[in-house]
Amino acid sequence: MADEPQEYIKVTYTKPRPYRWAAGEYLSRLYQECRDNKKLMTVRCQHCKQHVWPPAKVCGRCKKLSGNDWVEVSDKGTVVQFTYTNFPMFDPHAGRYITEEYPFATIDIDDSEIYWVARLEEKDKSKLKTGMRVQAVWREEDRGGGLDHDILYFRTIEE
Amino acid sequence: MARRVAIVGVGQTYHKSHRPDVSQMELVNEAVRPALADAQLRMKDIDAVYVGNMETFEGIYLPDHSMVDFSGAYMKPGFKIASGGTTGASILEEAFHAVSAGIFDKVLVAAFEKQDSGDSTGAITAATTPAWGKGQARGAIHEFAKQALSYIKHSGATEEHAAMVRVKADKGACRNPYSHLKLGLKSVDEILSSEPLEYPLRLFDFCPQSCGACAIIIATEEEVRKITNKPVWIADTICVHQEIFRAGAFCDFTDKERYSQEIAAERIYKRNGITNPYKEIDMAEVYEPSDWEEMLIYELFGLCPRNEGWKLVEKGITEIEGEWPVNPSGGVLSSNPIGATPTVRIAECVLQIRGEAGEHQCTKDIKTAFATALGGPNWTSMILLKRSL
Numbered sequence: 001m002a003d004e005p006q007e008y009i010k011v012t013y014t015k016p017r018p019y020r021w022a023a024g025e026y027l028s029r030l031y032q033e034c035r036d037n038k039k040l041m042t043v044r045c046q047h048c049k050q051h052v053w054p055p056a057k058v059c060g061r062c063k064k065l066s067g068n069d070w071v072e073v074s075d076k077g078t079v080v081q082f083t084y085t086n087f088p089m090f091d092p093h094a095g096r097y098i099t100e101e102y103p104f105a106t107i108d109i110d111d112s113e114i115y116w117v118a119r120l121e122e123k124d125k126s127k128l129k130t131g132m133r134v135q136a137v138w139r140e141e142d143r144g145g146g147l148d149h150d151i152l153y154f155r156t157i158e159e
Numbered sequence: 160m161a162r163r164v165a166i167v168g169v170g171q172t173y174h175k176s177h178r179p180d181v182s183q184m185e186l187v188n189e190a191v192r193p194a195l196a197d198a199q200l201r202m203k204d205i206d207a208v209y210v211g212n213m214e215t216f217e218g219i220y221l222p223d224h225s226m227v228d229f230s231g232a233y234m235k236p237g238f239k240i241a242s243g244g245t246t247g248a249s250i251l252e253e254a255f256h257a258v259s260a261g262i263f264d265k266v267l268v269a270a271f272e273k274q275d276s277g278d279s280t281g282a283i284t285a286a287t288t289p290a291w292g293k294g295q296a297r298g299a300i301h302e303f304a305k306q307a308l309s310y311i312k313h314s315g316a317t318e319e320h321a322a323m324v325r326v327k328a329d330k331g332a333c334r335n336p337y338s339h340l341k342l343g344l345k346s347v348d349e350i351l352s353s354e355p356l357e358y359p360l361r362l363f364d365f366c367p368q369s370c371g372a373c374a375i376i377i378a379t380e381e382e383v384r385k386i387t388n389k390p391v392w393i394a395d396t397i398c399v400h401q402e403i404f405r406a407g408a409f410c411d412f413t414d415k416e417r418y419s420q421e422i423a424a425e426r427i428y429k430r431n432g433i434t435n436p437y438k439e440i441d442m443a444e445v446y447e448p449s450d451w452e453e454m455l456i457y458e459l460f461g462l463c464p465r466n467e468g469w470k471l472v473e474k475g476i477t478e479i480e481g482e483w484p485v486n487p488s489g490g491v492l493s494s495n496p497i498g499a500t501p502t503v504r505i506a507e508c509v510l511q512i513r514g515e516a517g518e519h520q521c522t523k524d525i526k527t528a529f530a531t532a533l534g535g536p537n538w539t540s541m542i543l544l545k546r547s548l
Binding site for chain 2: 084
């Protein structure tokens with residue numbers, strides 16, 4: 001281990017790195033709603049009647065076709081677990097090290113069977129608590145990059 | 160009628176973070192040669208070669224093709240398997256199926272990972288698709304951080320218990336000539352004061368990235384009698400796949416889901432007439448990426464009731480000298496050449512059953528053992544090994 005702490009240099013890439021990727025019928029519907037209406041939508045499985053998350057053609061619980069009962073999902077929830085990384089990690093999707101990372105939380109989304117792992121806006125570790133209430137913060141412009149792009153993070157809310 | 164199959168030779172390299180002195184192919188050769196020597200066989204005696212490696216981790220394509228001279232596969236049938244963490248067990252399972260079915264008589268399996276090349280954590284992170292999970296995945300460590308949180312919540316285990324698992328692993332590693340990390344840990348405080356990685360995991364709670372290779376030779380019963388008087392029989396193998404839990408790959412904080420480990424254990428015990436694994440099996444080498452996961456694994460493989468894995472640690476039961484040793488080799492917490500990690504688990508069980516593990520030989524006589532592998536969204540492979548069938 002080096003005696004001196006290493007300094008990480010931040011390099012900004014400006015060259016676009018486009019790629020094509022088919023999200024599929026079900027995810028695409030969610031992403032379109034996010035982009036156009038800032039709305040979270042998913043399908044309720046026609047067999048178990050529970051929310052399938054992320055929306056998918058096959059229900060992970062029943063292993064059967066989940067059907068087409070599309071419903072809106074709340075963008076509020078309760079933090080049930082949270083973690084944060086203490087070292088820079090390479091993100092191959094972004095092609096860079098993530099040095100100033102948001103904490104990640106498993107969020108129990110209101111009125112649903114959905115547990116969603118997403119970023120938290122709150123970076124002060126002393127303020128992170130299980131049971132805290134959070135709400136999604138939407139990107140105002142340039143939406144359409146998928147859920148992790150369109151929703152910036154979840155913000156702590158007082159209720 | 161399935162034929163009986165035994166392991167007749169094992170070989171492994173020493174494990175280390177960097178091996179600039181060898182190429183990938185030379186590393187594999189370093190394990191193949193001692194395996195052949197152990198079985199007193201030559202490559203001309205081997206019918207097929209199965210290679211295991213997570214090639215995306217090194218970022219090269221078809222390593223099995225470029226290393227036929229080094230793995231011994233030249234002009235022989237066989238293939239490569241890349242099934243994540245279970246890779247090194249999958250090759251043995253497939254070889255076992257082929258020999259058992261009468262397709263081949265003697266098969267060599269060779270697995271490796273050379274993590275000083277490429278970026279394993281980056282590759283694992285890239286296992287999420289650009290359409291879902293992009294920007295969310297944080298390698299394996301993120302999932303095991305959540306696993307630890309869930310385990311704390313349900314079992315009441317403390318950080319000290321996890322640290323005790325780590326100290327146990329290090330004790331074994333320091334006695335194992337092949338181990339990567341030999342830290343000489345004296346107390347749990349050293350783990351508790353190590354650098355935080357991802358809350359609640361610290362540096363010493365998690366497995367290292369190692370370079371290493373491991374090879375195993377298996378043979379059908381008829382051939383076994385000609386090769387060795389110390390065969391280790393493959394009683395059974397099983398592989399169970401699982402989709403990601405509702406909120407993570409390796410944990411279920413709702414405590415409602417069933418784990419692939421439970422299903423694998425249930426099936427393999429039933430098929431082999433085992434009703435009490437704690438009494439009927441002597442030890443295990445398990446795939447434990449973190450010290451927290453090892454405690455959960457005790458429970459899922461039926462060694463103790465749910466949420467009581469930490470009690471085995473507290474009582475020292477799973478130590479080398481203990482009543483039911485787990486990972487006397489130092490385990491994955493000490494050496495983790497990913498593709499080869501499960502192969503090492505199997506090879507270590509073989510050494511224990513033969514009584515040839517040297518300084519890390521278990522105190523009790525080992526007649527039956529199981530080796531496990533873990534990978535992907537909690538996939539499980541399990542290999543049941545016996546001194547006599």
